[in-house]
Amino acid sequence: MNKIRILGEKVASQIAAGEVVERPASVVRELLDNSIDAGARRILISVEGGGKRKIKVSDDGSGMSKDDLLLCVERHATSKIRSVSDLFAVRTLGFRGEALPSIASVSKMEITSRPEENLAGHTFKVAGGKFLSLDKTGSPPGTSVVVRDLFYNLPVRRKFLRSPRTEMTHIIDTVTRWALPFSDREFRLDVEQKRVVYFPATGDQVVRLSNLFGKEVAAALLEARENSPGLTITAYLAPPEYSRNRGDRLYVYVNKRNIRDRFVTRAVLEGYGRRLMKGQYPQAVIFIDIDPMQVDVNVHPTKQEIRFRDGRLVFRKIVTAIERTLSREFQAFVETEFSVRESSPPLFAHEPSQMEFIPASHATIQNAEPPMPTPRDEPLIIGNLGNTYILCQAREGLLMVDQHAAHERVVYEKMRRDFGQGKVQTQILLVPLKLEFSVKEAKILAEKGRLLSRFGIELEHFGGNTFLLREVPALLSRVKWEDFLSELIPDLEKGMLQDQLAVDEMFMLMACHSAIRARHSLAHEEMSYLLRQLLEMDLPSNCPHGRPIFRYLTYPEIEKMFKRVV
Ligand SMILES: Nc1ncnc2c1ncn2[C@@H]1O[C@H](COP(=O)(O)OP(=O)(O)OP(=O)(O)O)[C@@H](O)[C@H]1O
């Protein structure tokens, strides 16, 4: 029975046109789409010469009859859609009837296919888009497509292909990406007849994930899920400390179609939020399963871009799924690592005049405040490594805390919270500080210095280049005010400090300037106090700049180091 039909002009004209075959990996991508759409359970890809010499994709899918074979290399010949309305509810990876004709026109192609119900199959040969032969052959059910000498008839395009190695890397990347959502199907990639990738059909998503990310990251992945009618988000999220400078380990799928989409990337970044350093991308997989009517896949000729009809809903759901999971994970961590033993009142918030980093023991004496509702136990502190890191024994192993980053986070969060509640606590300096600036800086400060009073900084122009600092935020100690203000002046000049982002930056600057430095020795109480403060915070796994605050060396890792286990 024939399944393929040529689309009418009306539909054909609406399909996003453009170049389909860019490089060998695009051929692999299109042939994989076809095998998956044909319901194949096993797909074998075999590549030679970086795909320039030969690409072969064989499957055990539904196959094509003799007539379908003749049609499949015609433009706009497809079995997957019929009408314009089908184009708005695409359920298959292919829908344009463009892939095979595009590949056929730039290579020597040979398709052997047999639907299971037929006794024999057929081999169809075409080169540079020209029909060569169609012969009956014995073949197993399914389809096998061989593409030889890509761009043989377009020497310039062929010359611009990269080295076989580079092209091969793209092919491996494609196969891995394509296989990920189809864990119930087997994929195998042979390069020069050697098996390079083998994904058995286990039906287990986690196995595929570890093929993609490696064992370590895969083991750390957190699963997030968010449901609403016609939309399910399933995400596998690596904790923020596994982030990278590039988004190359962020995989996004819409109805199992791998896409590259800035919009989704933005949602993911927003979900991770301040847990990520600026310019960093998490390692994660996001599956978006959505009613096909709610998404337009006919946007770009490579089918790798899509448009959501209700983009805002999708955006919000992604952000919520990620945010909720990451903060839940942190809470769980806090609860297992620091079980309740005794209560300890917060310090900074009640000690506005005591700007120093006071040991907790003093605080307990000075504070008449009731104990906090969820007091947490102190981790067992081992010591202060290099006067820079606080080392602790935690349930899972060795916990290392960067003291500067940790304190910075504490000050930052408190400033932010106080500011949000409109009550930045200030301290009036008994003796105002006299500060000198350059002529240019003084001019800017004289004009815009008033803006700083919102943040608890009261500056008074004393004349010339001299200013008097009368009042400062109570939380900020050990700030070198001259340096701090100099660093702030460019922002003031640009009229910043208006929006939330700029305000956040202000807090970061404040926190950074007032936080205890590395190579500053801490007493035991100070360390324990800092740790407790940190655990009160909202997002304590990074400093405001996104640098990690703590790191673990787990017992299994330590045991490996000492070769107690292999
Ligand atoms: N491996 C395969 N097994 C069974 N049928 C196939 C296979 N490959 C292609 N076909 C048939 O050939 C038709 C044309 O394939 P082609 O890839 O050119 O277009 P498409 O998949 O319909 O759309 P697109 O251009 O978006 O990929 C398909 O619609 C399908 O019916």
Ligand SMILES: [Mg+2]
């Ligand atoms: Mg196709």
